Amino acid sequence: MAHIxxxxxxxxxxxxxxxxxxxAKKREKSIVVHDGAEVLQKIQANVRTIPGIxxxxxxxxxxxxxxxxxxTRDIVNLVHGPIGCSxxxxxxxxxxxLPPTPESENFMNYCFSTxxxxxxxxxxxxxxxxxxxxxxxxxxxxKSIGIFSTCPVGLIGDDVHAVAREMKExxxxxxxxxxxxxxxxxxxxxxxxxxxxxxxxxxxxLRDEAPKGKYKVNMLGEYNIGGDAFELERIFEKCGLTxxxxxxGNSTIEQFERAHMADLNVVMCHRSINYVAEMMEKKFGxxxxxxxxxxxxxxxxxxxxIAEYFGDQELIDRVEEVIAxxxxxxxxxxxxxxxxxxxxxxxxxxxxxxxHHYQELFTELGMSTIAAGYEFGHRDDYEGRRVIPTxxxxxxxxxxxxxxxxxxxxxxxxxxxxxRKAELESKGCGFNDYEGMMVDMAKGAxxxxxxxxxxxxxxxxxxxxDVFCAGIKEKYCVQKMGIPLKQLHSYDxxxxxxxxxxxxxxYKDIDMIVNTSIWKMIKAPWEAEPVIEAEFAV
Amino acid sequence: MLLRHTSDTIIExxxxxxxxxxxxxxxxxxxAALGIHGCLPHSHGSQGCCSYHRSALTRHYKEPVMxxxxxxxxxxxxxxxxxxxxxxxxxxxxVYNPDVIAVHTTCLSETIGDDVxxxxxxxxxxxxxxxxxxxxxxxTPSYVGSHVTGYANMVTSMVKYxxxxxxxxxxxxxxxxxxxxxxxMREIKRIAATMGAKIxxxxxxxxxxxxxxxxxxxxxxxxxxxxxxxxxxxxxxYTIGLGSFCSEEAxxxxxxxxxxxxxxxxxPIGLKATDRFLVALSRAAGVKVPDSxxxxxxxxxxxxxxxxxxxxGKRVALWGDPDTLVPLTEFLLTMDMKPVYIVSGTPGKKxxxxxxxxxxxxxxxxxxxxxxxxxxxxxxxxxxxxxxxxLIGNTYGKYIARDENIPFIRMGFPILDRxxxxxFPAVGYTGAMRLLTSxxxxxxxxxxxxxxxxxxxxxx
Numbered sequence: 002m003a004h005i006x007x008x009x010x011x012x013x014x015x016x017x018x019x020x021x022x023x024x025a026k027k028r029e030k031s032i033v034v035h036d037g038a039e040v041l042q043k044i045q046a047n048v049r050t051i052p053g054i055x056x057x058x059x060x061x062x063x064x065x066x067x068x069x070x071x072x073t074r075d076i077v078n079l080v081h082g083p084i085g086c087s088x089x090x091x092x093x094x095x096x097x098x099l100p101p102t103p104e105s106e107n108f109m110n111y112c113f114s115t116x117x118x119x120x121x122x123x124x125x126x127x128x129x130x131x132x133x134x135x136x137x138x139x140x141x142x143x144k145s146i147g148i149f150s151t152c153p154v155g156l157i158g159d160d161v162h163a164v165a166r167e168m169k170e171x172x173x174x175x176x177x178x179x180x181x182x183x184x185x186x187x188x189x190x191x192x193x194x195x196x197x198x199x200x201x202x203x204x205x206x207l208r209d210e211a212p213k214g215k216y217k218v219n220m221l222g223e224y225n226i227g228g229d230a231f232e233l234e235r236i237f238e239k240c241g242l243t244x245x246x247x248x249x250g251n252s253t254i255e256q257f258e259r260a261h262m263a264d265l266n267v268v269m270c271h272r273s274i275n276y277v278a279e280m281m282e283k284k285f286g287x288x289x290x291x292x293x294x295x296x297x298x299x300x301x302x303x304x305x306x307i308a309e310y311f312g313d314q315e316l317i318d319r320v321e322e323v324i325a326x327x328x329x330x331x332x333x334x335x336x337x338x339x340x341x342x343x344x345x346x347x348x349x350x351x352x353x354x355x356x357h358h359y360q361e362l363f364t365e366l367g368m369s370t371i372a373a374g375y376e377f378g379h380r381d382d383y384e385g386r387r388v389i390p391t392x393x394x395x396x397x398x399x400x401x402x403x404x405x406x407x408x409x410x411x412x413x414x415x416x417x418x419x420x421r422k423a424e425l426e427s428k429g430c431g432f433n434d435y436e437g438m439m440v441d442m443a444k445g446a447x448x449x450x451x452x453x454x455x456x457x458x459x460x461x462x463x464x465x466x467d468v469f470c471a472g473i474k475e476k477y478c479v480q481k482m483g484i485p486l487k488q489l490h491s492y493d494x495x496x497x498x499x500x501x502x503x504x505x506x507x508y509k510d511i512d513m514i515v516n517t518s519i520w521k522m523i524k525a526p527w528e529a530e531p532v533i534e535a536e537f538a539v
Numbered sequence: 540m541l542l543r544h545t546s547d548t549i550i551e552x553x554x555x556x557x558x559x560x561x562x563x564x565x566x567x568x569x570x571a572a573l574g575i576h577g578c579l580p581h582s583h584g585s586q587g588c589c590s591y592h593r594s595a596l597t598r599h600y601k602e603p604v605m606x607x608x609x610x611x612x613x614x615x616x617x618x619x620x621x622x623x624x625x626x627x628x629x630x631x632x633x634v635y636n637p638d639v640i641a642v643h644t645t646c647l648s649e650t651i652g653d654d655v656x657x658x659x660x661x662x663x664x665x666x667x668x669x670x671x672x673x674x675x676x677x678x679t680p681s682y683v684g685s686h687v688t689g690y691a692n693m694v695t696s697m698v699k700y701x702x703x704x705x706x707x708x709x710x711x712x713x714x715x716x717x718x719x720x721x722x723x724m725r726e727i728k729r730i731a732a733t734m735g736a737k738i739x740x741x742x743x744x745x746x747x748x749x750x751x752x753x754x755x756x757x758x759x760x761x762x763x764x765x766x767x768x769x770x771x772x773x774x775x776x777y778t779i780g781l782g783s784f785c786s787e788e789a790x791x792x793x794x795x796x797x798x799x800x801x802x803x804x805x806x807p808i809g810l811k812a813t814d815r816f817l818v819a820l821s822r823a824a825g826v827k828v829p830d831s832x833x834x835x836x837x838x839x840x841x842x843x844x845x846x847x848x849x850x851x852g853k854r855v856a857l858w859g860d861p862d863t864l865v866p867l868t869e870f871l872l873t874m875d876m877k878p879v880y881i882v883s884g885t886p887g888k889k890x891x892x893x894x895x896x897x898x899x900x901x902x903x904x905x906x907x908x909x910x911x912x913x914x915x916x917x918x919x920x921x922x923x924x925x926x927x928x929x930l931i932g933n934t935y936g937k938y939i940a941r942d943e944n945i946p947f948i949r950m951g952f953p954i955l956d957r958x959x960x961x962x963f964p965a966v967g968y969t970g971a972m973r974l975l976t977s978x979x980x981x982x983x984x985x986x987x988x989x990x991x992x993x994x995x996x997x998x999x
Contacts, residue, residue: 053628060588085563086591113557115555119683140550140552156651183587186613472594481757
C-alpha cells in the first residue's frame with residue numbers, strides 16, 4: 002500500500018469535520034499537532050468522554066480494583082455488586098505473582114463477589130456484604146480483605162467503610178473499603194486515586210520493622226504484567242538494591258505495611274501512583290522521583306539515577322558493572338534486529354504512562370512514534386507536572402477525595418537534606434517531577450487524548466503505521482485493516498518488557514510483528530489478477 | 540497449586556460467590572445485538588461496563604466487537620442519563636451510521652430508574668434518529684438473572700420492536716437461536732438449507748464474529764439478521780425456539796403479537812437433541828430430512844459405537860449455561876458417560892427439572908445446582924471430594940484442570956485461551972462428532988502421557 006504522507010493539521014481538520022458541531026469543538030482541544038516549540042502546547046485531558054463516541058476508556062472500579070489492588074496476592078478482593086464487575090476483572094490483567102512457598106497465600110486466581118440481587122438493591126446490601134466478609138474469613142482465613150464498591154452500591158447508600166470497620170472489629174483482621182463506583186471520575190484514573198488514598202489510610206506504615214539490606218527502595222506504579230516485576234527484581238538484586246515494597250506487582254500486604262521504611266520511592270507509572278509518592282513524602286519524608294524501566298537505555302539511566310541518589314561509590318560502581326554486563330546482551334540482540342525495524346513507524350494509544358514509556362523502546366529499534374496519546378492520562382502526563390497548578394478542577398475531579406496529609410509525629414524523617422536535594426537536582430535528578438510525554442516527541446507528531454475509534458481508523462488510513470499499539474478492544478479492528486497491533490496492556494500474552502531482559506523480548510516481538518508473512522497473503526491469487534485464461538473461458 | 544485455598548470441606552455459604560459460573564446481563568444483550576445486521580450495541584451506563592463486555596467478547600472471538608457507551612459520570616447518576624443517551628444517539632448516527640442502535644441498560648441506569656423507553660421516544664420525536672434508522676432497547680439489570688437473561692431480553696426486544704403481521708403469510712419458519720457460537724448458527728443454517736427449509740434465524744452472529752481478513756475493517760460485517768427479515772418473522776408459519784432460557788420469552792411474545800405458533804426445543808447439541816430439532820423443523824417447514832443428513836447421523840452413531848469403551852462410565856464435571864448444559868448432559872448420557880457434577884450460575888427452575896429427569900435414574904449420585912452460589916468453587920470442592928475423569932466448560936476450568944490433572948474440554952463462554960469454537964460447530968451431528976473427537980483426544984492424550992511405558996498402545 003502506498004505510504005501517503007498527510008499533513009497532520011489537515012488530518013485533524015478532516016477528522017473533526019465528521020463530528021457533530023459540539024462534539025468537534027470538544028475533540029478539537031484533545032488533538033494537538035506538536036509544534037516542536039520549547040513551551041509545550043496545552044492539551045485537553047482527563048475530561049468526560051462524549052457519549053456514543055466509542056472510547057478506549059474503562060471505569061473507576063477498573064482502575065482501583067483491577068489496576069492498583071489487583072496484583073497483591075494475599076488480600077482477598079471482595080467485590081460488592083452484581084456479578085459482572087468481579088467476573089470481568091478475574092485474572093484478565095495478567096498480573097503475575099510468585100508466592101515464596103506452596104503454602105503461601107495467593108488469592109489472585111480467585112474471584113470474590115457478593116453477587117447482588119434485586120432484593121439487595123431494594124432493601125440494601127450491607128447485611129449480605131457483612132455475611133460475605135464473614136464467609137471469606139471462615140473459608141479462606143486471609144490477613145486482609147478489601148471491599149470494592151460497584152455502581153449500585155453508592156446509589157443505594159450501602160456504606161462499605163462502615164461495614165469494613167465493623168467487620169475489622171469483629172474478625173480482628175485488616176479490612177478496608179473503596180468507594181470506587183464505576184461512574185466516579187471520567188476514567189480509570191479516578192480509581193487509581195481512590196486506591197492510593199485507601200492504601201495510605203489503612204495499610205502503609207502499619208509495620209515498623211526495618212528490613213535488612215542497603216539502599217532501600219520502593220518501586221511504585223509497576224504491576225508485574227507479563228513478569229515485568231520479576232525482571233526488575235532480578236536487576237535490583239544484582240545491583241545490590243533492597244526492594245522494600247512494590248506497588249503493586251508481585252506484592253503482599255506486609256510489603257505495603259512497611260513501605261515507609263524505605264529511603265526512596267521510584268515511580269514508574271506516574272498516573273496511577275503519584276498520589277502515594279506525594280503522600281509518603283509528606284508523611285514520612287521519603288523523596289520520590291520518576292524512573293522508567295521500559296527500554297534498555299532508560300533502564301540504565303534510571304539505575305544510575307538511583308545510585309546517584311544514594312551517592313555511595315560502591316553502589317555507583319556496581320550499577321555501572323551491571324549495566325555494562327547487561328548491555329552486552331542487549332546490544333548483541335539489537336544489532337541483528339535493528340536493520341529490520343529501522344525507519345518504521347509506530348503509533349501508541351494506551352494507558353497513562355505506557356504510551357510514553359514505550360516510545361523509548363521504539364527509539365532503540367530505530368522506529369519513530371508519529372502519533373501517541375493516553376487513555377486516561379491527565380495534562381501533567383502530557384505536559385509535565387509543572388502544569389498541575391494551572392489545571393482547572395472540574396466537578397468530576399472534585400468528587401474524588403484529596404487526603405490532607407501531615408508529617409507523622411514520630412516517624413517523619415527527611416531522608417536527605419535540602420542541600421543534597423538541590424545538588425542532586427542540579428545533576429538532573431528531578432525530584433517530585435515528571436516531564437510528561439510531549440517533551441520527548443518530535444515536531445509534527447500527533448498527540449491525541451482519549452482517542453475515539455473513528456480517529457483511530459482515520460489515523461491508520463492516512464499514515465499506515467508499521468505497528469499500532471493499543472489494547473484488546475482495538476486489536477482486531479486494526480489487524481483487519483492489515484496493520485499489526487501490539488497490545489501494551491497485556492503484551493499479547495508475552496513479556497516481560499521491562500528492564501534489560503524485557504527490552505530484548507520486546508525487540509524480538511516487534512521484529513516478529515514487522516516480519517509476519519501472513520499480511521502479504523491477504524489477497525487471493527484470483528483477486529490480485531484474473532486467473533481464468535482466455536482459452537478456458539466458455 | 541493455582542487454587543491452593545480450595546479444600547474438600549464444604550462450608551455452607553449464604554452471601555459469598557467464589558469463581559462464578561455466570562456473568563451479568565448486559566454482555567448477553569450486547570452479544571445478541573451483534574446478531575442483527577448493521578447494528579451498533581449501546582451500553583447505557585458507566586464506561587467500564589461497555590469496555591469490559593467488548594474486551595470479554597473480543598478475547599473470546601479474536602474479532603472486532605464494536606459497541607458504544609453512555610459514559611455516565613457522577614452527575615448523570617444524580618440527574619439521570621437522558622442527556623447522555625440523547626448525545627450518544629446523535630454522535631453514533633453522525634459518526635458511525637448504523638441501521639439500528641440496540642440499547643441495553645446496566646445496573647447503574649436501572650438503579651437510578653432511567654426510563655429508556657421514554658428517552659428513546661424523545662430521541663425519535665426530536666429527530667435524533669434519521670429516517671429509515673432504528674433505535675431499540677431492552678432492560679438488562681445486572682442484579683437479575685445472568686448473561687443468559689440479557690441475551691434473552693435483547694432477543695425478545697427484537698420481536699417487540701420489529702416482528703409485524705401483514706396480510707400474507709410467508710412460507711418460512713422462525714428459528715430463535717439460543718446463545719451459541721457463530722459456527723453453530725452457520726451450521727444450523729446449513730442444516731436447514733440442506734433440508735430445503737426456509738428459515739429466518741435470529742439472532743445470527745455468523746459472518747459478524749468470524750469475518751475474513753480482507754485488509755479492510757468492515758464496521759458492519761455482512762452477517763446478521765436483517766431488519767426486513769426480522770419484520771417478516773410476524774408472517775412466518777411457525778417458530779422454533781432453541782433453548783428455553785434464551786428463546787421462550789421471545790417466542791411467546793411473537794405468538795401473542797403476531798399469532799405465530801411455536802415450540803421450544805433444546806439446542807441441537809448431541810444425538811437426541813439434534814434428532815428432535817430435525818423432526819421439529821421437518822414438520823414446521825413441511826420438508827423431509829434428506830438422506831445426506833441421515834448419513835451424518837449414521838457416522839456419528841458409528842463413531843460412538845467404535846469408541847464406546849473409552850467413554851463408558853467416565854465421570855464428567857460441567858459448568859456453563861442451562862441451554863447448553865441440558866442437551867450436553869443428555870449427549871454424555873447417550874454415550875454412557877456419567878455427568879456427575881453440574882453447575883450454572885444462571886437461575887431458573889427449568890434447569891433443575893431437566894437435570895432431574897435426565898439424571899435421577901441413570902446417574903443417581905449426580906450433584907447439580909444452579910443460581911446464586913452455584914459456582915466453580917463449589918464444583919471444585921465436589922471434585923476434591925470425589926474426582927472426575929473429564930471437565931467441560933469455559934476457560935476458567937483450566938485452573939482446576941491443572942491442579943487436579945483432569946482432561947479438559949473448552950466449551951461455553953468465555954473461551955479465552957484457545958481458538959476454533961467460533962469456526963467449528965458443536966451443534967448438529969457433525970458438531971457432535973467434533974465434541975466427541977475433543978473428548979476422546981483429551982482422555983486418550985492423558986492416557987498416552989501417563990500410562991506405564993509397557994502399557995503404551997499403538998492402536999486405540
